[in-house]
Amino acid sequence: MTTEPFEPGTLLYDPATQRVGEYQDTLGRHAMLRPVGGGVEWEADPATLRPPTLDERLRSGVKAANARTGRQV
Secondary structure (H helix, E strand, O other): OOOOOOOOOOEEEEOOOOEEEEEEEEEOOEEEEEEOOOOOOEEEOOOOOEOOOHHHHHHHHHHHHHHHHOOOO
């Protein structure tokens, strides 16, 4: 039995893309993350992922809210 590195839905910071995403699953050697608020998943190196800082979480939430309203900042 293999253990997933993270629980689905866990917010993680990906330093390679400088984005916060929700962990979805593992595909091969990659963790699959989805942008906060929805969108297209991306592949990330699970060894480099970490919990986001409060500032990173807030920024990702504001970005998602702006996307819902069609506003770009």
